[in-house]
Amino acid sequence: MAHPKRKTSKQRRNKRRTHYKATAPTVMNCQNCGATVQYHRVCPECGHYKGKLALEKEVSA
Amino acid sequence: MRHRKNFNHLGRKSGHRKAMLSNMASSLIMHKRIQTTTAKAKALRSFVEPLLTKSKDDSTHSRRIVFSKLQDKEAVTELFRDVSPKIIDRPGGYTRILKTGTRLGDNADMCVIELVDYNENLLAAQEEKGGKSKRRRRGSSKKKEDSPKAVAAPQTDLEKKTPAVEETKEITSEEAAPEAAKAEETVNTNEVIAEDTAVAEEAAEIKAEDKDVSEKNDDQSEETPEEEPKKE
Numbered sequence: 284m285a286h287p288k289r290k291t292s293k294q295r296r297n298k299r300r301t302h303y304k305a306t307a308p309t310v311m312n313c314q315n316c317g318a319t320v321q322y323h324r325v326c327p328e329c330g331h332y333k334g335k336l337a338l339e340k341e342v343s344a
Numbered sequence: 345m346r347h348r349k350n351f352n353h354l355g356r357k358s359g360h361r362k363a364m365l366s367n368m369a370s371s372l373i374m375h376k377r378i379q380t381t382t383a384k385a386k387a388l389r390s391f392v393e394p395l396l397t398k399s400k401d402d403s404t405h406s407r408r409i410v411f412s413k414l415q416d417k418e419a420v421t422e423l424f425r426d427v428s429p430k431i432i433d434r435p436g437g438y439t440r441i442l443k444t445g446t447r448l449g450d451n452a453d454m455c456v457i458e459l460v461d462y463n464e465n466l467l468a469a470q471e472e473k474g475g476k477s478k479r480r481r482r483g484s485s486k487k488k489e490d491s492p493k494a495v496a497a498p499q500t501d502l503e504k505k506t507p508a509v510e511e512t513k514e515i516t517s518e519e520a521a522p523e524a525a526k527a528e529e530t531v532n533t534n535e536v537i538a539e540d541t542a543v544a545e546e547a548a549e550i551k552a553e554d555k556d557v558s559e560k561n562d563d564q565s566e567e568t569p570e571e572e573p574k575k576e
Contacts, residue, residue: 324443325456336465337442338456 352387365391370419372439373427377458385441385457396438399428430461440466 310319313326314334320326330338354361364384369392371378380388395413398406402424411420431438440463443455461467 321445324445327445332442335469337463338444339465 351390352383354384354387361387366413366415368392369395370414370416372457372459373414373419373423376462377456379444379454379456381447382441382443382453382455385455388457389439389441393436393438395423396427396431397436399423400432402428427459431459434461 308321310321312318313320313329313331315331315336316326316329318326318328320328325332325337330336332338354364356364365388368378368380368384368388372388372392391413395410398410407420407424410423411417414420414423438460439457440460441455441457443453445454446452447454
C-alpha cells in the first residue's frame with residue numbers, strides 16, 4: 284500500500300483549513316414580537332410562527 | 345444492495361427502532377403533542393399517519409392492526425374513541441412539525457410534533473382567516489358546480505355587494521368602490537368576475553379562491569393582484 288512520504292506540515296494543514304468556514308444562519312424578525320428568529324423556527328420569545336400563535340411559551344422553550 | 349432502501353435508521357437496529365417509534369406514537373396519541381428531535385419526528389410522522397388513517401374505520405380488524413403496531417391498549421382506545429372523530433374530515437396530514445431550535449448539550453435540531461386537530465390556537469387562527477386555504481387544483485371541477493348558486497345572488501343586486509366589501513375590508517373601503525364599478529361593467533359578460541364578487545361578499549375562502557380566479561382569467565386579473573395584499 285502507498286503511504287505518505289512526509290508528515291503534513293502545519294503550514295499545509297492550516298492552508299487547507301482556510302476554506303473551512305462557518306456559515307451564519309439566516310435570521311428574520313418575528314412577525315409578532317420582533318425578536319430575532321431563525322427561518323422556519325417557532326419564535327422562542329413568544330411562540331408564534333408565521334405571525335400566528337403556534338405554541339404557548341412553556342412548550343416552545 | 346442498498347438501492348432505494350431509503351429511510352432513516354436513526355442509528356438503531358430494527359427492533360430498537362420499531363420499539364421506539366411505537367412508544368413515540370403512543371405518546372403522541374395520548375398527549376397530542378410531544379417534543380423530540382426533527383429526525384425522529386419525521387420518522388414518526390410516516391409511522392403514525394397510516395395508523396391514524398386506520399382509526400377512521402372502527403372495526404375489530406383495524407383495531408388489531410393498530411394494536412400490533414402500538415402494543416398499548418390505552419393508546420388504541422384513545423385513538424379510536426377520542427382522536428378518530430376529530431380527524432375524520434382530514435384527508436391525511438394529521439400531524440404538524442414545528443421546529444423550535446436546537447438542544448443544549450448536543451445541539452440537536454429539536455421540534456414539536458403535534459396532532460393538527462388538537463392545536464386550538466392555530467385552529468382558531470384558521471377559522472378567523474376563514475376556512476381552509478385551498479391547496480389542491482383537482483377539486484376545482486367540483487367548485488364550478490357550486491359557483492353558479494353563489495353567482496346568482498350578486499348578479500341580481502349589485503348594490504348589495506359594495507357594503508359587504510366595505511365590511512370585510514374596512515381599511516380599503518375607498519378602493520373597493522371603483523372595483524365594484526369595474527365589476528358592474530363586466531359582470532354580465534364574464535361570469536368569472538361575478539364569481540369573484542361572490543367571493544368578496546362571502547369573504548370566506550378569499551385567498552385561495554382569488555388565486556384560482558386569477559389563474560382562470562389572466563386577462564382580467566387587474567383586480568386580483570390589488571386585492572391579494574389587502575386580505576392578509
